[in-house]
Amino acid sequence: xxxxTLTCREALSEAFVQGFEKDPTLFMMGCGVPDPxxxxxxxLEVTKRFAPERVFDIPLAENGIAGxxxxxxxxGMHPVVVHQRSDFLLLAMDQIINHAAKWKYMSGGQLxxxxxxxxxxxxxxxxxxxxxxxxxxxxxxxxxxxVVLPSDAYDAKGLMLTSLKxxxxxxxxxxxxxHEMTGEVPEGPYEIPFGQxxxxxxxxDITIVAVSHMVSxxxxxxxxxxxxxxxxxxxxxxxxxxxxxxTVCASVKKTGRLIVADTxxxxxxxxxxxxxxxxxxxxxxxxxxxxxxxxxxAPTPCSSALEKMYYPGVDHIVAAARDLVRTGKAQHASAxxxxxxxxxxxxxxxxx
Amino acid sequence: MTQNPLPSKxxxxxxxxRMLLIxxxxxxxxxxxxxxxxxxxxxxxxxxxxxxxxxxxxxxRDDYVFGTHRCHSHYLAKGGDxxxxxxxxxxxxNGCAKGKGGSMHLVDPSQGMMGSSAIVxxxxxxxxxxxxxxxxQGTDRVAVAFFGDGATEEGVFHESxxxxxxxxxxxxxxxxxxxxxxxxxxxxxxxxxxxxDHGKIYGVPGAAVEGVNVIxxxxxxxxxxxxxxxxxxxxxxxxxxYRWKEHVGHNYDFHLGYRTKEELDAWINxxxxxxxxxxxxxxxxxxxxxxxxxxxxxxxxxDDAIAxxxxxxxxEPEDMMTEIY
Numbered sequence: 001x002x003x004x005t006l007t008c009r010e011a012l013s014e015a016f017v018q019g020f021e022k023d024p025t026l027f028m029m030g031c032g033v034p035d036p037x038x039x040x041x042x043x044l045e046v047t048k049r050f051a052p053e054r055v056f057d058i059p060l061a062e063n064g065i066a067g068x069x070x071x072x073x074x075x076g077m078h079p080v081v082v083h084q085r086s087d088f089l090l091l092a093m094d095q096i097i098n099h100a101a102k103w104k105y106m107s108g109g110q111l112x113x114x115x116x117x118x119x120x121x122x123x124x125x126x127x128x129x130x131x132x133x134x135x136x137x138x139x140x141x142x143x144x145x146x147v148v149l150p151s152d153a154y155d156a157k158g159l160m161l162t163s164l165k166x167x168x169x170x171x172x173x174x175x176x177x178x179h180e181m182t183g184e185v186p187e188g189p190y191e192i193p194f195g196q197x198x199x200x201x202x203x204x205d206i207t208i209v210a211v212s213h214m215v216s217x218x219x220x221x222x223x224x225x226x227x228x229x230x231x232x233x234x235x236x237x238x239x240x241x242x243x244x245x246x247t248v249c250a251s252v253k254k255t256g257r258l259i260v261a262d263t264x265x266x267x268x269x270x271x272x273x274x275x276x277x278x279x280x281x282x283x284x285x286x287x288x289x290x291x292x293x294x295x296x297x298a299p300t301p302c303s304s305a306l307e308k309m310y311y312p313g314v315d316h317i318v319a320a321a322r323d324l325v326r327t328g329k330a331q332h333a334s335a336x337x338x339x340x341x342x343x344x345x346x347x348x349x350x351x352x
Numbered sequence: 353m354t355q356n357p358l359p360s361k362x363x364x365x366x367x368x369x370r371m372l373l374i375x376x377x378x379x380x381x382x383x384x385x386x387x388x389x390x391x392x393x394x395x396x397x398x399x400x401x402x403x404x405x406x407x408x409x410x411x412x413r414d415d416y417v418f419g420t421h422r423c424h425s426h427y428l429a430k431g432g433d434x435x436x437x438x439x440x441x442x443x444x445x446n447g448c449a450k451g452k453g454g455s456m457h458l459v460d461p462s463q464g465m466m467g468s469s470a471i472v473x474x475x476x477x478x479x480x481x482x483x484x485x486x487x488x489q490g491t492d493r494v495a496v497a498f499f500g501d502g503a504t505e506e507g508v509f510h511e512s513x514x515x516x517x518x519x520x521x522x523x524x525x526x527x528x529x530x531x532x533x534x535x536x537x538x539x540x541x542x543x544x545x546x547x548x549d550h551g552k553i554y555g556v557p558g559a560a561v562e563g564v565n566v567i568x569x570x571x572x573x574x575x576x577x578x579x580x581x582x583x584x585x586x587x588x589x590x591x592x593x594y595r596w597k598e599h600v601g602h603n604y605d606f607h608l609g610y611r612t613k614e615e616l617d618a619w620i621n622x623x624x625x626x627x628x629x630x631x632x633x634x635x636x637x638x639x640x641x642x643x644x645x646x647x648x649x650x651x652x653x654x655d656d657a658i659a660x661x662x663x664x665x666x667x668e669p670e671d672m673m674t675e676i677y
Binding site for chain 2: 027053054058059061063064065066067068069070071072073074075076077079094095098099103104105106107108109110111143144146168
């Protein structure tokens with residue numbers, strides 16, 4: 001299969017077109033989906049090909065829309081609902097959690113809900129507290145929802161094509177900063193199974209389990225650590241639900257050290273679940289306590305002076321790795337404001 | 353009130369059968385509920401049988417119906433299996449939801465009964481979505497959302513009316529207005545004169561009928577269904593009827609003081625089942641013997657269904673973790 005270099009948003013766009021060509025039950029609705037900007041360019045092509053019958057705009061009624069999607073799904077369609085920010089999903093929690101996640105179970109398996117809910121996480125340029133939330137742990141807590149977090153172009157296409165086939169609700173979370181990232185993407189359709197983490201870099205001294213945009217930070221950190229003689233393995237979970245414990249635990253057994261790099265908040269989040277699961281399953285293999293890199297427990301600040309301290313990044317992963325390998329100590333620096341380390345990709349300037 | 357001539361005897365008998373089935377099932381539950389073997393919150397439809405019976409008689413088997421926490425009437429009227437219903441109430445593995453749903457989540461997709469939500473207003477957008485699917489698939493199926501008066505205060509009700517009007521969806525929004533959200537009267541919650549008026553602002557035509565007159569319900573619903581089926585878009589139908597029993601459970605509750613026995617008695621005097629029985633006898637359409645035969649056959653089926661449920665196995669422990677994804 002021919003591979004080209006595509007941006008992540010181009011890869012997603014291609015997934016929609018290929019999915020829609022194959023499955024006539026797929027349709028897409030969301031505020032701004034067919035507009036001239038096409039959800040950061042991800043829906044321009046599918047709009048050109050399939051609007052207005054199968055791609056259309058909708059009123060601003062997030063909870064209702066989630067319900068329309070559930071109703072359409074159990075009546076034989078496969079809706080894709082799009083939200084320009086994950087924060088807007090919070091208006092739809094009743095229909096997502098009380099209905100989409102439970103309709104199959106409550107109907108004794110008779111009425112599955114094939115449904116993809118795409119949402120985009122903002123970061124930088126002062127997105128502030130309601131345009132930047134990483135809510136994957138919240139959804140992962142709810143039985144009945146798959147939670148998918150691609151970190152690069154190849155995975156974005158493969159995971160989306162799987163999401164378009166799975167007969168269950170999928171919360172598909174795209175970090176805005178991965179949209180412009182480029183990678184090799186095969187031309188034809190392919191699927192990446194859920195629950196299959198990707199070892200994005202092999203290593204022997206330390207395991208870095210990461211999700212979403214933190215995977216690229218983890219890879220940069222691993223490259224820096226290599227220069228210091230530390231070999232870090234980067235495990236991209238790809239899907240938080242289902243979670244590939246087998247791959248995570250095999251890596252931890254090999255390295256004996258674990259850093260979890262999450263895009264979400266520190267407390268009660270994905271990093272806590274992964275740390276707990278590793279302790280339960282292979283805790284005796286750990287040579288040092290698990291270290292977490294996550295957001296401080298504060299809403300996202302707007303001011304660039306605060307924003308750049310808010311997000312942990314490459315430097316924090318590197319520092320944590322050094323601590324773990326050289327001293328075996330786990331510190332709690334990431335619970336406090338960070339030293340500036342993250343810088344936005346050049347393309348993310350205002351207006352954004 | 354519609355001024356149409358009476359429906360055919362066949363239709364009248366069908367309306368009666370559905371209402372009587374609901375009434376007899378609910379009265380049987382009143383009898384057996386104290387045995388503590390139906391171990392789930394159970395909301396009875398006694399007094400409200402006409403809405404479900406009238407509306408579903410205007411539907412085809414392949415049309416969609418969505419219910420509420422008070423869904424026995426919707427399920428039974430749409431043709432849901434009686435044995436599977438009692439098995440579900442008794443928590444058995446062969447219940448209509450394999451024992452995972454219970455009284456508030458009756459479902460039978462083979463009859464177009466697409467499930468019921470215990471979240472007020474929860475299935476209103478689902479019905480709109482099913483109607484959207486029907487339209488996209490090029491079928492002439494119609495979807496119905498049943499909901500109570502309380503649901504008309506929820507955001508999804510208004511979101512669904514707007515969307516259904518915008519997309520001209522084949523959906524009928526059926527409000528069973530029993531004047532109470534649990535114990536809170538409608539007058540403490542809304543100033544609007546008629547629930548059906550909520551449709552006006554969204555361009556959804558509506559009608560309010562006495563929900564104790566099943567013929568009125570049926571004839572009004574039939575017009576709305578015909579309109580929806582031929583591309584005319586959504587409608588809202590308000591059926592005013594009274595919940596005789598307590599909000600949840602098998603007892604009367606006028607002792608609580610939120611409503612009076614006199615108010616209840618006035619509604620019992622307008623019993624929707626008696627209404628049609630009286631009509632049959634007055635017009636000499638159906639004899640007392642014939643009515644007795646229908647009643648006996650329904651009672652026999654209910655007894656059989658309860659015996660079937662009680663003899664059925666409970667789910668196995670491993671069933672808990674299946675059918676989640």
